[in-house]
Amino acid sequence: MQPISCGSIICDWGSHMFYNKTSCRVIYGDTDRMGYAYHAHYFRWFEIGRTELLRSFGLSYKAIEEKGIFLPVSEANCKYFIPIRYDDTLIVETGLDNGVKGGFKFNYRLHRESDNQLVAEGYTKHPCVNGEGKVVRPPQFLLDLIAKIKDLG
Amino acid sequence: MQPISCGSIICDWGSHMFYNKTSCRVIYGDTDRMGYAYHAHYFRWFEIGRTELLRSFGLSYKAIEEKGIFLPVSEANCKYFIPIRYDDTLIVETGLDNGVKGGFKFNYRLHRESDNQLVAEGYTKHPCVNGEGKVVRPPQFLLDLIAKIKDLG
Amino acid sequence: MQPISCGSIICDWGSHMFYNKTSCRVIYGDTDRMGYAYHAHYFRWFEIGRTELLRSFGLSYKAIEEKGIFLPVSEANCKYFIPIRYDDTLIVETGLDNGVKGGFKFNYRLHRESDNQLVAEGYTKHPCVNGEGKVVRPPQFLLDLIAKIKDLG
Amino acid sequence: MQPISCGSIICDWGSHMFYNKTSCRVIYGDTDRMGYAYHAHYFRWFEIGRTELLRSFGLSYKAIEEKGIFLPVSEANCKYFIPIRYDDTLIVETGLDNGVKGGFKFNYRLHRESDNQLVAEGYTKHPCVNGEGKVVRPPQFLLDLIAKIKDLG
Numbered sequence: 050m051q052p053i054s055c056g057s058i059i060c061d062w063g064s065h066m067f068y069n070k071t072s073c074r075v076i077y078g079d080t081d082r083m084g085y086a087y088h089a090h091y092f093r094w095f096e097i098g099r100t101e102l103l104r105s106f107g108l109s110y111k112a113i114e115e116k117g118i119f120l121p122v123s124e125a126n127c128k129y130f131i132p133i134r135y136d137d138t139l140i141v142e143t144g145l146d147n148g149v150k151g152g153f154k155f156n157y158r159l160h161r162e163s164d165n166q167l168v169a170e171g172y173t174k175h176p177c178v179n180g181e182g183k184v185v186r187p188p189q190f191l192l193d194l195i196a197k198i199k200d201l202g
Numbered sequence: 203m204q205p206i207s208c209g210s211i212i213c214d215w216g217s218h219m220f221y222n223k224t225s226c227r228v229i230y231g232d233t234d235r236m237g238y239a240y241h242a243h244y245f246r247w248f249e250i251g252r253t254e255l256l257r258s259f260g261l262s263y264k265a266i267e268e269k270g271i272f273l274p275v276s277e278a279n280c281k282y283f284i285p286i287r288y289d290d291t292l293i294v295e296t297g298l299d300n301g302v303k304g305g306f307k308f309n310y311r312l313h314r315e316s317d318n319q320l321v322a323e324g325y326t327k328h329p330c331v332n333g334e335g336k337v338v339r340p341p342q343f344l345l346d347l348i349a350k351i352k353d354l355g
Numbered sequence: 356m357q358p359i360s361c362g363s364i365i366c367d368w369g370s371h372m373f374y375n376k377t378s379c380r381v382i383y384g385d386t387d388r389m390g391y392a393y394h395a396h397y398f399r400w401f402e403i404g405r406t407e408l409l410r411s412f413g414l415s416y417k418a419i420e421e422k423g424i425f426l427p428v429s430e431a432n433c434k435y436f437i438p439i440r441y442d443d444t445l446i447v448e449t450g451l452d453n454g455v456k457g458g459f460k461f462n463y464r465l466h467r468e469s470d471n472q473l474v475a476e477g478y479t480k481h482p483c484v485n486g487e488g489k490v491v492r493p494p495q496f497l498l499d500l501i502a503k504i505k506d507l508g
Numbered sequence: 509m510q511p512i513s514c515g516s517i518i519c520d521w522g523s524h525m526f527y528n529k530t531s532c533r534v535i536y537g538d539t540d541r542m543g544y545a546y547h548a549h550y551f552r553w554f555e556i557g558r559t560e561l562l563r564s565f566g567l568s569y570k571a572i573e574e575k576g577i578f579l580p581v582s583e584a585n586c587k588y589f590i591p592i593r594y595d596d597t598l599i600v601e602t603g604l605d606n607g608v609k610g611g612f613k614f615n616y617r618l619h620r621e622s623d624n625q626l627v628a629e630g631y632t633k634h635p636c637v638n639g640e641g642k643v644v645r646p647p648q649f650l651l652d653l654i655a656k657i658k659d660l661g
Binding site: 083090096125 | 394
């Protein structure tokens, strides 16, 4: 767990970013006829990134839902810098943006493993929602998780 | 509503097949780097086919689920004859195989609209399942639907 | 073809927006276990929107590629306002943002057909790229297309 | 590398089956509103299985395509035994059916890692196709690969 270097062009990754690294391989079903990964699939890799970030801090997203809290996506963004091809391995770095209150914002950076080139950057925003679909304040167990992430940063 | 001509190589479409025609266009996100539609996406078109077949007989699949009955897929099969490309329009023909008891079997044929060439054939099988996930006999409203399809054939 | 009303919270839809309306239905394969359409699938609907916008002005995206010009996605964004459910019909409105030079920016708005509620808004950005993957100025046939869209607005 | 136990209900896995094991986790984007993985996504896991099988024998599918040979899917089949849920880990076993001549048939078995229950079984068939899309006999390097798989079984 190390802070991501500053200087991102998307958002202020700031001094309190902590991240998880996960690798994903581009399968044939991810590619399109241009020969590259189809842009919508990057959001699947983002999902894998934030899921593994939460898991690495001891709380799976599945367990969060089992406690009656849901984190639907309220905004998703991705900037694509270089195309990624079939069978390439991606390193998905995911950070929790702790400047956000009342919800979660995850930041993502994808690098190509073979040459460490930056492939894409993006973010997703997530309010806390209860079982009836109402936006709620993050319950204590989530505040504890966020504090834990900060302490380990 | 007319019976499909016999002679299918997949299964006995027989004398009691009734069908629905729906068209779908291949989008970029459906293609893979070979330039053709990725094989797994055909099962999405099959889903569209059976959904529109049910709707054309007055009962949406959504309404079936709202009555507490689910039709999960227990088997899926597709034979691919010619590749289909980006922006091609497919005609999805869907039939209900009424030789099957205790569940549903849908048969599918995909033609390319531009030249009417047969692109693929397949089928899916669906048991009737209740809200607890147990396989049950088709309830009366589904038997009525099947009878209605037969009468109109 | 009518301009979209102003007041979007995403970007200046301005006075020169021209748009295409296309409808899409949410299939089972689009939903996730929350019961709503998975957020990544919205970018497939965006693709359908911009493809049909171009087609409505007489030039399919396929034809553009056949002339050796590609419009890959350099940025994609979506804000999700209300969840959309299985079997809902979406109205996809797509506009060309003509304040952008040297490439294309498409803006999208999704409404639920049943009650006309705004479901989501987003945009995608696309540089013009040639067959070798190099960014190029839009060739004359694309400038003509843009002019045609402006004239009809 | 050990032979799969006999007794499959789909096909004769026989005495000459050799297999690769790969694990995949079910992500949110794989699920549908029934709460289970959508049936079409299993074919993505099958793709991962056969790709890793080939790679484990020293030849990536990407390298096969770079030699001008393509293995498109001519038939795909899956039988679904128990539903698989969000965040479950699947073990994908893939075998090469060496009773098939003139092409490839891969057999797949998916188990749930947590309790080793059989989730699904299936197969895909693949002719050898050259760059012009014509079916050809498997070239020597593929025959060598098949022989290598047999020898190691």
